[in-house]
Amino acid sequence: MEAVFRELALRAGDVIMEIYEADDFDVKTKSDDSPVTAADEAADALISAGLRAAFPDVLLVTEEQSASHTQTADTFIIVDPLDGTKEFINRRGDFTVNIAFVENGVPTRGVVYAPARERLFYTNASGESVEEAGPFAKDKVGPQAKIAVSSPDNAALLVVASKSHRDQATDDYINKYSVSDMKSAGSSLKFCLIATGEADIYPRLGRTMEWDTAAGHAVLNGAGGAVIRFDDHTPLKYGKSEYANPFFIAHAPGVDLKRG
Template identity: 75%
Template sequence: MEFDRMMEVLRRLSLEAGDKIMEIYGEDDFDVRAKSDDSPVTAADEAADAIISAGLAAAFPEATVVTEEQADSHDLESASFFIVDPLDGTKEFVKRRGDFTVNIAWVEEGVPLRGVVYAPARGRLFWTQADGTTVEEAAPFAKDAVGDLTRLSVSDPDNAALRVVASKSHRDEATDAYISKYATSDMKSAGSSLKFCLVATGEADLYPRLGRTMEWDTAAGDAVLRGAGGQVVRFDDHTPLQYGKPGYENPYFIAFAEGVTLQQA
């Protein structure tokens, strides 16, 4: 796979999907329905999915595409595949809190090698370059031209004063109990895959997730963080989080900057 071309396509599709999401976000009212797992879905999820799925099929017709909004794709198996969450953080979208993202990633042999995370309401765009390093692009964004880029690198963490980011919508007692094992100086809450990006930029050092997630929720953010020098590991044994698992469901995990001394569960 030619990564230069891939990232050009993924970046453009994320921006196109983001434009459509923001168009619907600006409406006075939009329908919110419940899926079979009781999670919410809106016209924005479906419209963004249509844009990204069509774009990937046109650019990479032989590639496998797994996407949250197409249940039939959840049975697909491939060593290499695109994985998409067209609107990660639908609850944030519905509550108009802004912390939602477009996530597109490329996975090979269990590893998310390339990805893009776009937070259209926040005006933040993160993506991995062809060489695998991660950048944040400055707004405004043009679909046919890349703007000013900042190469991202995780923090040099102080284990006596760690900065932690946790879920805005899924915070629970188990997460708080685990965080309490660390010496912390700052605590942030954020929605969607932005939490990975905050670790990638050095704005946070540690993001533990003790709750159900799917691979489309995490793959793009994982790629962004890895490209900035961070890691994502399983909560139970601290081995690298793998992708392409049956059903695409994740175990609990920890995302962190290199240098954080991980505590046991």
């Protein structure tokens, strides 16, 4: 499964970068007022076709196909073909391709590819998370390094927060911690920064959907981290109504978590 996810993510990344590097591209607005580009749509078509061919009996849920949002199953594949569309539009580079496999509410396999950053993260056949070194070839896997979360220093935590969705509530919560460094990042890269030990905690007090988080969540799980609900600190589960997430906290074990 990881080989198919990896190849499709890389192919989608090529399509996305071709549009990203063009002189101009159209931006449309969806019914929920969020932006969508030709890159979102082209990547979605490519990934969906590949996944349906490889896994015809598994439910496929994708951000760009609203008809898939009403279907439910315990086991499914969930895709955000271009997470961080605002980063893409503003040419800031922090956008990712996300493909995840969910079993019984838990994302167990995932790939996060940031083509403009040339970073590729995924879970391997053992469920461990790795970062592959580029340049990337679709037909040949490059050197892989197993990644693992940090051992946090609660007197000097490394925090990562959203670049496009930062608000006062998030800042108020972060201020409950002793912070030595604060990073801003777009898209699902925030999960991956915790997975590699580049950050310790990522609180999200805002609306997200499961396709935004599942692949990054899988990568973080495979690196020894966790994602919990903000309200009661129970594990974040998948397959919820309309695939909508509550507020959550992604973190490395050892962080002295605060209540909101």
